[in-house]
Amino acid sequence: MSTDTTEKVLPYDDVVASFDPVLGLEVHVELGTATKMFCGCPTTFGAAPNTQVCPTCLGLPGSLPVVNKVGVESAIRIGLALNCSIAEWCRFARKNYFYPDMPKNFQTSQYDEPIAYDGYLDVDVETDEGVKTFRIGIERAHMEEDTGKTTHQGGATGRIHGADYSLVDYNRAGIPLIEIVTKPIEGTGKYAPEVARAYVTALRELLRGLGVSDVKMEQGSLRCDANVSLRRTPSDTFGTRTETKNVNSLRSIERAVRYEMTRQAAVLEDGGSITQETRHWHEDTGITTSGRSKEEAEDYRYFPEPDLVPIAPSREWVEELRTSLPENPAVRRARLQQVWGISDLDMQTVLNAGALDVVEDTVAAGADQAAARKWWLGELARVANERGVELADLPITPAQVAGVEALVSEGTLNDKLARQVIEGVLAGEGEPDAVVASRGLAVVSDDGPLLAAIDEALAAQPDVADKIRGGKVQAAGAIVGAVMKATRGQADAGRVRALLLERLGVSE
Amino acid sequence: MTGSTDLTRLTAAETASAVAAGEVSAAEVAAAHLDRIAAVDDRVHAFLHVDAEGALAAAKAVDAARSSGEQLSPLAGVPLALKDVLTQKGIPTTCGSRILEGWRPPYDATVTARLKDAGVVILGKTNMDEFAMGSSTEHSAYGATHNPWDLDRIPGGSGGGSAAAIAAFEAPLAIGTDTGGSIRQPAAVTGTVGVKPTYGAVSRFGLVALASSLDQAGPCARTVLDAALLHSVIAGHDPLDSTSLDQPVPDVVGAARRADVKGLRIGVVKELGGEGYQAGVRQRFDEAVALLADLGAEVVEVSAPHFPYALAAYYLILPSECSSNLAKFDGIRFGLRVGEDDGDPSVEQVMARTRAAGFGPEATRRIMLGTYALSAGYYDAYYGSAQKVRTLIQRDFAAAFEQADVLISPTAPTTAFKLGEKLDDPLAMYLNDVATIPANLAGIPGMSLPIGLAPEDGLPVGLQIMAPAMADDRLYNAGAALEGALLDRWGHPILEEAPAL
Known part of the structure; x- marks a missing residue:
């Protein structure tokens, strides 16, 4: 089955005319903790293979896990930011299965007692009737550990079949993960792919704001599995779902959901039935192929992890974490747009440029919002684009931009001179005043x-x-x-x- | 010390004070025990590995420390036999299993590290039932250990090697581990003292897990005081073990020295005795109860109505945890690897071949039982129900400790049986632990100490004392009082009755 790359698909318009999609999204986030979830090994990305390991994360006989408190704290903060309830008492559980990249041949995870449950995240999607908000229910967010990484050597495909041998790097084994699972997402209709993408985008923004993860999909620190099923009408029971893995970019999420809808619709229109299975997304060809079917799926024999004691976060701690949460991104966007008094379109331009933080900080440093937007979306966006870096990574601070703008508004600089001052700051010549003095750039006002x-x-x-x-x-x-x-x-x-x-x- | 003194006959306390006083060197003590091992262990087979070089080096380090005027810790220079289920850096650790043959751990268990820090001289690793599953050491992949009282009989298990090493004067101290009785039952059938501390009192870091929620390492010795001295060295909080108790260790040494049961309420557990217990075991037990009463203890009978379900619950919880704990033994990262050159096998095939070849029949049986008990659709009926029984047993203990300060019972239903006698009957083998298992399920401490020889076979009988969690000192107080009274009655330690090897 895995070689079948020519499955029939139905045109998307026909799919949405005849079917109602239901989605379920599972996102794994690697936390940015300094050490692993259950041992003191460092978590630095890209270290030489098997250099960040110890008896515990290698699963050597006799070793024992100890919970990383920062990992638990991050999980609670994520749960709170997703409007979840935080368990007063929960346990880790063992998920038992054999695989060479699992040092203990069980994964320490959570099963029926997740640390956070029953929340939601609102996401905005552009529809034919304008921007519409979809509320995505969050089933649970739980803590677990990552596995090692297997590389298959030899053979044509880099996959396990046909490989001469395989290498396992256990540096990743034991890195803390939070798995965030949505409730079934219904009522999206034809916007299902866009909603899926918008959800992961919003989630990524939220996680970045929390500072719990670097959320880099290309490095695997944020990974998404997409469950998709179709039914004839919204009143029908859920259809059989497939779970598509290896969806590692925002664009791919949208494409994978769309593809899976068109594939399943073709099967159903032909009178066939959907096999409940894992499917693999192929970025290059834009299709999914069949993986393991759930009939062969393993019984994970979950049971409470006896090597760890239960986690019982005190209500005081949870409330303390709640008050320290950053503002919800959607709320913040709405607030800033109102304060600045700008249009939806202008706000969208700021967001698309990734300039919200720097503009806000520039305004906070005293600049007018229009001027702040003008600099960051104009001259500075151009330089950032040339250099291939994010705005925030440019060697100029919002305070410096505000300083330049202050010189403009007091008449010391005109626009042309101001651009030269900015050029000087970017070149490392010092603060705006110093650049004005050293380059002799002040407007002649006498x-x-x-x-x-x-x-x-x-x-x-x-x-x-x-x-x-x-x-x-x-x-x-x-x-x-x-x-x-x-x-x-x-x-x-x-x-x-x-x-x-x-x-x-x-x-x- | 005079030249004629047999250093292997001293207690640990005597040895430590002789070393500290400079009457004998730790190196001489170690050499005497290594000689004894060389002389008798081909018949006893208590050891799987003897580290003569390491032992002598550790002993010389103690001697050097003494010469330089350092204050020695209370067990410095005393030899010890370490059960092969605890890791010792660079020293083979097999757990009595073929699957770990040749593995040398890169780290010390916390228990091992504490022994080393205390100047205890580790002689080697002792034999055991594979991964601590058994009551006879016959399930060791490296051959059974023989009971020094009768080489045709079992030394108990799983820690038969540790108990036999002490009984055969190959070491004055040993470390055992007790999941359902593996310290206490071997102590009972070899005429030695063994203690399972409160769960969490001794770190499990570096103890190769059988059943994580039940396993506990503890001391094996020939006297109650020696066991207390060893207990105080190995116990205490360890941040590397999340289940380790962050509480002060009770003064077990002081309790062993106090040895006074006047006014102590001692509860005889009705359900642990009577039918199914050998006549000579019952007789010696009844005599010990009478002796305790003579010493001023207040003896009461207590009932623990759920104890009859303990064995069944245990044999669901243990295999469940064990099936998961033993999953890591797959030939990928350490230990045995089988069949990788036979054909072009997949990694799963190599794992399966390794496990099939590496695990013995008892390990295989329990892995299969546990895998089944945890399976979808069976979990609630088996593992779930067993956990409920566990709670009921904990309540039984709580109620019993309302009426008594300590509880007592025979440690094992019989004296040492013949090698091979129960090997083909797992259920008969499991019944050996019927009296010891409840303490593991409840996490409370238990001790076994010798109370005489059964008249019908002349073999040692053990008495078990149990106390509430973190009241380990009560075991030592009551045990030492009884031990002292018995010693007065007998005129000599019980092991002097054992035949010469």
Whole structure:
């Protein structure tokens, strides 16, 4: 079955005309704790294979686990941010199955007593009727440990079949994971793929805001499995679902859900039935293929982990963690949009550029919101794009941007000069004031030197001077340009023009 | 010490004070025990590995510390036999199983580390039933241990090696582990003292798990005081074991020295005795009860109505946990690997071949039982019900300890049986632990000490004392009082009755 790459699909419009999709999303998040979930080994990504291991995470005989308190704290904070209830008492459980990348041949996880349960996350999706909010129910969030990583050597596919031998790296074994499982997601209709993507996007944003994980899908610190089923109408019972694994980008989530809907619909339209199975997503070809079917699925023989004591977070601790939570991202977005008084479209532009944090910080440092947006979405976005970095990673702080903008609004700098100051800050020349001083960039605001420069320019271009005197005010630009050139841009063009006209006794 | 003193006959307390006083060197003590092992262990087979070099080096380190004027810890220079279920860095650790043959752990168990820190001289690793499953050491992959009282009989199990080593004067001290009686039952049938401390009192870090919620390491010795001295060395909180109790260790040594049962309420457990117990065991037990009363104890009968279900519950909980704990033995990362060159096997096939070849029949039986008991659809009926029984047994104990300060029973229903006698009858073998299992299910401490020889076979009989959790000191107080009175009656330690090897 795994070689079958030519399964029939139904056009998407036909799918949504005849079927109602139900989704279930399972997201695994690797926590960014300094040490593993049950031992003191470091969790640094990319270390040489099997260098971050000890008897416990290698599952050597006699070794025992000890729970990482920061891991529990992160799990509780995630649960709270997802509006979950936090268990007063819960246990770890062993999930028993044999696999070479599982050092103990059981995974220490949670089963029927998750640390967080029964919450929700609201996500916004653009629909034909405008932006619509979908409330995604959260079934549970529980703690577990990651497995090691197996690489199959030799053979054509890099997969286990046909490989000459396999190598296992246990550095990842024991890294804390939080698994977040949604309730069945219904009522999305044709927007199911977009809702799935929006959910993972929102979840990623929330987790990043909590600072519990680096949420890098490409490095596997955030992984998503998508359960998809179809039924004829929303009043029918759920259809048989498939679980698609290996969906490792936001775009892939949307594509995988869409593909699985079109594939299942084709099977059902042909009078067939869906096999409950695991399917693998193929990024390159954009399809899923059959993996292990659930008939062969293992009985994990869960039972409470006897090597660990129950987790009983005190209510005081939970409340303390609740009050220390950052603002919910959706609430924050709405608040900032209102405070700034900007349109949906303008807000979307800020979000798409990943500029929300820096703009907010720049405003907080004293800049006007419009100016803050102008700098970060304009000049700085251009530089970031050139350098291939995030805005926040540019060597300029929101406070420095606000400092430049302050110099503009007090008239010390004009736009052109301000860009040069920013260039100087980015080049490491110091604070905006220092760059202004060292590059000698301040606007000439004393009328004396400006009048001298105007007289000089008028003397040099007597014909133009006559035209202006004769009422051709639009000719003033040539003189203003000459003055600006003479002052190397450090003059306020508006002021120059006013002085010029005054000098010549003409009015606009 | 005069040259004629047999250093292997001293108690641990005597040895330690002789070493501390400079009357004998730790190296001489170690050498005397290594000589004894060389002389008798081909017949007893208490040891799976003797680390003569390491033992002599550790002993010399103690001697050097003494010469340089360092204060020695109370057991410095005393030799000890370590059950092969605890890791010792660089020393083979097999758990009596073929599947771990050749494995040398890269780390010390916490118990091992504490022994080393205390200057205890580790002579080697002792034989045991495979992964501590059994009551006779016949389930060791490396051959049975023989009871020094009668080499044709079992030394108990799973810690038969540790008990036999002490009874055969190959070591004055040993470490055992007790999941359902593996310290206490061997002590009973070899005429020695063994204590299972309160669950969580001694760290399990580095103890290769059989059943995590039941396993507990503890001391084996020839006297109650020696056991107390060893107990105080190995007990105490360990952050590496989440189930370790973060509480002060009771003053067990002081209790052993106090040895006074006047006014102590001693409860005889009605359900642990009578039918099914050998006549000579019952007789010696009844005499001991009378002796305790003579010493001023207040003897009462208590009932624990759920104890008859303990064995059944135990044989669901233990195999369940064990089936998971033993999953890691798969030939991938350590130990035996079988069949990787036979054909072009998958990793699953190599795992299966390794496990089939590496585990003996009792381990296989319990892995299969546990796998079944935890399976979907059976969990509630088996594992779930067994946990409920466990709660009921804990309540029985709580009620009994309302009426009595300590509880007593025979340790085992019979004296040592013949090698091979029960090997083909697992249920008969399991019944050996009927009196010891309840303490494990409840997590409370228990001690076995010798109370005489059964008239019909001349073999040692053990009495079990149980106390509430964290009241381990009561065992030592009552045990030492009884031991002292028996010693007065007999005029010599019981092991002097054993035939010379």
